[in-house]
Amino acid sequence: MRRLIRFAFDDVRPADEEVLTRMGMPGDAPVAPAVRTLLDDALEKIAALAEPRGVFQSISKADYEMVYRGEGRNAAESPLELIAPRAEALALFVGTIGENTGKEIRTLFRKDDPALAMMLDAFASETTNRVAEALSRTFLHELHGQISAAARVLPYSPGYCGWHVTGQRALFAAIHPHDIGVTLQPSCLMTPLKSVSGVLVAGDAAVHRFRPQWAFCDECRERDCGPRMASVRS
Numbered sequence: 001m002r003r004l005i006r007f008a009f010d011d012v013r014p015a016d017e018e019v020l021t022r023m024g025m026p027g028d029a030p031v032a033p034a035v036r037t038l039l040d041d042a043l044e045k046i047a048a049l050a051e052p053r054g055v056f057q058s059i060s061k062a063d064y065e066m067v068y069r070g071e072g073r074n075a076a077e078s079p080l081e082l083i084a085p086r087a088e089a090l091a092l093f094v095g096t097i098g099e100n101t102g103k104e105i106r107t108l109f110r111k112d113d114p115a116l117a118m119m120l121d122a123f124a125s126e127t128t129n130r131v132a133e134a135l136s137r138t139f140l141h142e143l144h145g146q147i148s149a150a151a152r153v154l155p156y157s158p159g160y161c162g163w164h165v166t167g168q169r170a171l172f173a174a175i176h177p178h179d180i181g182v183t184l185q186p187s188c189l190m191t192p193l194k195s196v197s198g199v200l201v202a203g204d205a206a207v208h209r210f211r212p213q214w215a216f217c218d219e220c221r222e223r224d225c226g227p228r229m230a231s232v233r234s
Contacts, residue, residue: 001091005138005180006054012097012134013043014126022122030197042119043202047103051125054095054135057202063201064090067174068156071168078162078197078226079210088147089202091139092179093155095131096195097124128194132157139200153233157198158188161225162216171197205233 012128016039017028022234023201031039059067062085068074084090102123108117136153158167177183182195201208212225 001059001142002055003057003142004038004055005053005135007054007129007131007134008051008159009047009127010054012050012052012127012130013016013047014123014130018126019119019122022126023119023168036214038116038119038231039051041116042123045104045120046097046123046127048087049098049100049104050124051098051100052095052127053135054093054131055175055177055180056091056093056135056139057175058089058091059174060200061085061087061090063174063234065090066200067092067170068163068167070164073164075162075164075214075216076215078216079214080156080161080163080201081203082210083156083198083207084204084206087201087203088151089139089143091200092171092174092175092198093135093139093200094172094180094190094195094197096126096180096182096190096192098181098194099192101194102168107158111187124194128196132196136200145180147202151202152205152208152230153200153206154228155196155200157196157234160220160222162214163198168197171199187191205229208232 061084067173068080105117105121108120112208132155135154140153153169158171165188168184172184183191185191
């Protein structure tokens, strides 16, 4: 099963609180008028510019293991080594919001409007994350009747949780996301920059649960594994 999906912006629009948190502000704090204006301006721009889309492709556990192994640079132990074997279904995925938003961010910096540029960048990053979540929901819907009713889907990406970023190369070789306009640079950065890739894992809440006690956890800046696990509890 391979699916290419285009989303409406409202399907992947992040909450203001998520964008403010990305900016380093308390998401539940009162929003100052100047910040409110920046939020509104950034929202208007990204709603007009974003082209959210993605592709996912089912993969067997054996083939996934080869993709995950990549160039052999993963951590010695990682959550996915425990999670993937217990999955009911797996799919590789790539998602993006396109290049237009990134171009506008660069234009705003050149025009010496860093505040709006940074707010738009935060909106773009959170919207990209929402594309991964939307692909997860679509994959779960496609699996209806094929997996248990308690199953949930979460995305896992190279560069996080011990999966080395060079794993992008094997992933891209397997899924070929050129049909959504995403390519991989030699550095393993994706173009457009506001893109996301990885594996969609379908399984019940227990499958996704782990203790963040690996050595690489100390270097993690996201620290979102707890909320992610909480989001799939039944």
